[in-house]
Amino acid sequence: MPFLKFTSITKRFPGVLALDGVSFSVERGTCHALIGENGAGKSTLGKILAGVYSADSGQLFLDGQPIAPSSPLAARELGIAMVHQELAFCPNLSVAENLCLGDLPRRAGGFVDRPALRARARAMLATVGADIDPDTIIGTLSTGREQLVQIAAAVGTGARIIVMDEPTSSLSAAETADLFRLIRELKARGLTLIYVSHRMEELFALCDNITVLRDGHHIATEPIPSTTPARVVTQMIGRELRAQTPAHLTRDLGPIRLAAENLASPGAFTDINLVVHAGEIVGLAGIVGAGRSAVVQALFGLDPAVTGQVRVNDRPLALGSIDSALAAGLGLVPEDRKRQGLVLGLNCRENTALAALPLLTRLGLVRRTAERALAERYAKRLRLKTPSIEAITAGLSGGNQQKIALAKWLARDCDVLLVDEPTRGVDVGAKAEIYQLLDELACEGKALLVVSSELPELIGLCRRILVMREGTLVGELPPASFSGAALMQLMAGLPAA
Amino acid sequence: MLARLRALFRFQESGLLLVILALGVLLTAFAGTVRTPVFERAADGSRTRVFTANAEGERVPLLAEKNKFLNAQNLAQLAKDTSFIAVMAVGMAVVIIAGGIDLTVGSIYALASVVGALVLHRYGPEGLIPSVSPALGIVLGAGACLGVAALCGLATGGLIVALRVHPFIITLGGMAIYRGIAFVITKGQSVGAFPAAFRDFVRFEVGDGLSFVPLATMIVVLIVGWIFLSRLAAGRRVYAIGGNELAARFSGIRVERVKLGVYLISGLCAGIAALLSLGYYGAATSGDGQGYELNVIAAAVVGGASLTGGRGSALGVVLGALIIQMISSGIVILGIDQNYSQIIIGSVVIAAVVLDNLNTWLAKRRLTAAAH
Numbered sequence: 001m002p003f004l005k006f007t008s009i010t011k012r013f014p015g016v017l018a019l020d021g022v023s024f025s026v027e028r029g030t031c032h033a034l035i036g037e038n039g040a041g042k043s044t045l046g047k048i049l050a051g052v053y054s055a056d057s058g059q060l061f062l063d064g065q066p067i068a069p070s071s072p073l074a075a076r077e078l079g080i081a082m083v084h085q086e087l088a089f090c091p092n093l094s095v096a097e098n099l100c101l102g103d104l105p106r107r108a109g110g111f112v113d114r115p116a117l118r119a120r121a122r123a124m125l126a127t128v129g130a131d132i133d134p135d136t137i138i139g140t141l142s143t144g145r146e147q148l149v150q151i152a153a154a155v156g157t158g159a160r161i162i163v164m165d166e167p168t169s170s171l172s173a174a175e176t177a178d179l180f181r182l183i184r185e186l187k188a189r190g191l192t193l194i195y196v197s198h199r200m201e202e203l204f205a206l207c208d209n210i211t212v213l214r215d216g217h218h219i220a221t222e223p224i225p226s227t228t229p230a231r232v233v234t235q236m237i238g239r240e241l242r243a244q245t246p247a248h249l250t251r252d253l254g255p256i257r258l259a260a261e262n263l264a265s266p267g268a269f270t271d272i273n274l275v276v277h278a279g280e281i282v283g284l285a286g287i288v289g290a291g292r293s294a295v296v297q298a299l300f301g302l303d304p305a306v307t308g309q310v311r312v313n314d315r316p317l318a319l320g321s322i323d324s325a326l327a328a329g330l331g332l333v334p335e336d337r338k339r340q341g342l343v344l345g346l347n348c349r350e351n352t353a354l355a356a357l358p359l360l361t362r363l364g365l366v367r368r369t370a371e372r373a374l375a376e377r378y379a380k381r382l383r384l385k386t387p388s389i390e391a392i393t394a395g396l397s398g399g400n401q402q403k404i405a406l407a408k409w410l411a412r413d414c415d416v417l418l419v420d421e422p423t424r425g426v427d428v429g430a431k432a433e434i435y436q437l438l439d440e441l442a443c444e445g446k447a448l449l450v451v452s453s454e455l456p457e458l459i460g461l462c463r464r465i466l467v468m469r470e471g472t473l474v475g476e477l478p479p480a481s482f483s484g485a486a487l488m489q490l491m492a493g494l495p496a497a
Numbered sequence: 498m499l500a501r502l503r504a505l506f507r508f509q510e511s512g513l514l515l516v517i518l519a520l521g522v523l524l525t526a527f528a529g530t531v532r533t534p535v536f537e538r539a540a541d542g543s544r545t546r547v548f549t550a551n552a553e554g555e556r557v558p559l560l561a562e563k564n565k566f567l568n569a570q571n572l573a574q575l576a577k578d579t580s581f582i583a584v585m586a587v588g589m590a591v592v593i594i595a596g597g598i599d600l601t602v603g604s605i606y607a608l609a610s611v612v613g614a615l616v617l618h619r620y621g622p623e624g625l626i627p628s629v630s631p632a633l634g635i636v637l638g639a640g641a642c643l644g645v646a647a648l649c650g651l652a653t654g655g656l657i658v659a660l661r662v663h664p665f666i667i668t669l670g671g672m673a674i675y676r677g678i679a680f681v682i683t684k685g686q687s688v689g690a691f692p693a694a695f696r697d698f699v700r701f702e703v704g705d706g707l708s709f710v711p712l713a714t715m716i717v718v719l720i721v722g723w724i725f726l727s728r729l730a731a732g733r734r735v736y737a738i739g740g741n742e743l744a745a746r747f748s749g750i751r752v753e754r755v756k757l758g759v760y761l762i763s764g765l766c767a768g769i770a771a772l773l774s775l776g777y778y779g780a781a782t783s784g785d786g787q788g789y790e791l792n793v794i795a796a797a798v799v800g801g802a803s804l805t806g807g808r809g810s811a812l813g814v815v816l817g818a819l820i821i822q823m824i825s826s827g828i829v830i831l832g833i834d835q836n837y838s839q840i841i842i843g844s845v846v847i848a849a850v851v852l853d854n855l856n857t858w859l860a861k862r863r864l865t866a867a868a869h
Contacts, residue, residue, distance in 0.1 A: 326749045346740055355749055364730060
């Protein structure tokens with residue numbers, strides 16, 4: 001008898017059939033991968049299991065018993081917990097307070113029993129081998145450590161099934177390795193994990209079985225050893241993905257567009273020297289915290305403390321001012337599209353035009369036809385999937401939001417585009433489209449500096465890759481020596497093998 | 498036809514219009530009637546009672562029966578009362594959409610009033626330079642009133658930007674400071690005796706007692722506010738900053754400058770309302786406009802401006818101001834004890850925000866559903 005069984009799960013949202021008769025089983029003590037493009041329904045399925053949504057029809061069976069978790073609390077009582085990307089904790093409270101928030105140990109008179117609180121939190125942290133002081137304020141922990149606390153909360157309250165939604169999307173390489181070790185250990189202890197992710201390598205390294213969803217349909221559930229990444233990708237998108245060599249690599253480089261000399265910012269990075277030519281895509285690799293984002297943000301004028309010389313199109317750039325960066329023709333597609341890239345309450349048209357407003361304005365009035373034409377043009381070019389350019393961006397999928405975050409800077413026609421994590425949390429189809437777009441931009445003679453944590457992305461896209469470690473540049477790789485291993489060694493500071 | 502109708506219902510402010518319509522119908526239905534004397538206008542503009550003879554042949558005033566709510570005088574009164582609040586509410590809407598709050602408007606209203614009044618007084622019948630040129634006096638007085646209001650707004654905005662303190666705190670302080678200044682410069686005395694022409698202009702009536710100038714001012718402010726918010730690049734920046742300040746900054750928007758601008762606009766709107774009041778009431782004291790900030794914020798919130806920023810419209814807040822005034826006037830007309838009026842208005846504000854939250858929640862649920 002399967003441990004957990006989904007039978008004909010159907011979930012309809014207004015206008016969308018998110019899940020259409022999905023049936024499959026999960027074995028006890030396994031790590032079960034759930035994969036699919038954005039909108040395939042994998043998050044909805046995870047949320048139904050965790051009690052966030054309830055299914056319109058179909059039935060869940062746990063250990064042969066029909067279950068219908070009506071709330072996250074009800075799911076918890078059944079032993080099902082979810083580890084989110086979003087804030088699950090109160091960032092201003094301590095680890096111990098967060099872990100026991102639902103049931104604070106109390107003394108007579110309602111006073112919190114601090115020693116008991118600490119002891120209980122320490123016991124919960126110990127179940128996942130987490131070396132975290134229970135008095136630490138959650139907000140001061142890194143994403144990876146916070147996630148560990150979430151897992152401790154789940155395991156410590158007796159969860160039997162843990163749903164993880166994109167757990168590694170903002171973890172460093174070392175944190176990811178720690179997480180994998182922990183997942184294997186939990187599995188050995190008999191816990192069952194549902195692992196939702198876009199990252200194929202991880203799934204193949206970690207999981208026992210894989211379920212592929214496409215457009216709300218169940219496509220396949222197979223043991224990992226009997227499938228291949230290529231096969232899964234085909235199942236996900238329903239067609240073959242062609243591996244392409246970007247066209248810009250065969251073209252000649254133009255003049256130097258961006259040159260930075262001795263760029264430094266106290267506490268963030270020092271001694272950064274780099275050039276990017278017209279028609280070139282330069283990658284900036286490094287583990288999380290190496291200072292990559294800080295460098296591109298400083299180039300864009302967001303860091304008032306930065307020193308050094310930057311020349312754009314051979315003219316000196318005044319540092320620490322977004323205005324002069326914009327005037328020089330720089331654009332920045334930031335790391336976190338929801339926080340930094342988009343105004344989610346505005347619609348696609350308004351977001352696309354946001355950075356280009358000065359170009360679309362006559363006597364202070366926004367030229368509406370020009371604005372609409374601009375938004376339509378980029379929606380078409382980037383193959384934006386939206387009912388209308390007047391749709392609110394909050395309702396779009398991650399891939400489509402990322403396209404708008406890019407369109408915003410294309411609309412300004414920047415000479416130099418700084419792109420921080422171009423495809424984070426974006427599905428495979430949209431990823432390929434974004435790569436193609438970046439390639440086209442390079443072919444048009446733009447200079448691109450791309451920061452990414454996904455090494456295959458940099459390897460497949462760039463002409464040169466610069467590697468940062470602890471705030472300095474530690475190496476530069478030409479295409480001939482592109483390899484994941486070479487990059488990882490530089491990033492982590494290991495001696496060459 | 499059906500599509501038209503549907504478009505009307507999808508129109509953002511249609512809910513507010515429905516509420517106003519419903520309130521109007523209810524007030525008309527329950528107001529009852531009153532018998533009032535009939536006036537007629539003589540050739541020189543003065544109003545005289547009309548008399549008639551009763552059954553005994555005595556000369557008695559002619560009385561006409563009319564609805565307590567739905568009559569020209571009451572509607573004219575409602576229009577005037579709404580104008581003052583609505584003008585300020587448009588300014589408040591701009592601040593709120595940008596993600597801020599402005600508690601100073603009542604105090605700016607008072608300070609701008611008394612400064613304008615001091616200037617107008619000098620050119621008035623009791624002033625030092627009477628009747629030199631009333632027109633010059635009126636222009637200087639109006640300039641002083643609006644100028645002081647704009648300066649106050651700029652000062653508020655400047656402090657918020659420079660000190661990086663939450664606008665609630667800065668404007669809470671500003672509220673006390675501006676009113677304090679108004680008290681100090683007038684020593685708490687009422688200032689009146691303005692050039693007569695000014696009062697005559699603002700109180701100029703059309704039809705059955707409708708003050709034209711406040712109403713026209715409100716409409717102009719509404720149109721300018723609407724153009725600013727929905728058509729100007731500056732307005733778009735206001736929405737962007739209220740929606741996501743960090744993303745706005747990353748888009749190259751000069752956030753500080755826009756913030757300075759929105760408090761300037763709010764101050765200026767308070768100044769325009771102050772100017773109207775100078776003309777209408779013919780005097781000012783430092784105690785004027787006490788508590789207006791709450792009425793104005795209530796109007797903006799009832800009119801759909803979201804206190805979390807990024808959402809709202811000029812038309813919405815003007816309709817919100819109308820709803821608040823209709824309820825206040827309804828309390829009088831329906832003969833409800835005046836002491837209950839604050840309780841009722843407070844409840845209405847809370848109910849409006851709860852309904853709005855519910856609406857946002859439903860919309861969000863539709864959105865997240867569509868994304869999965």
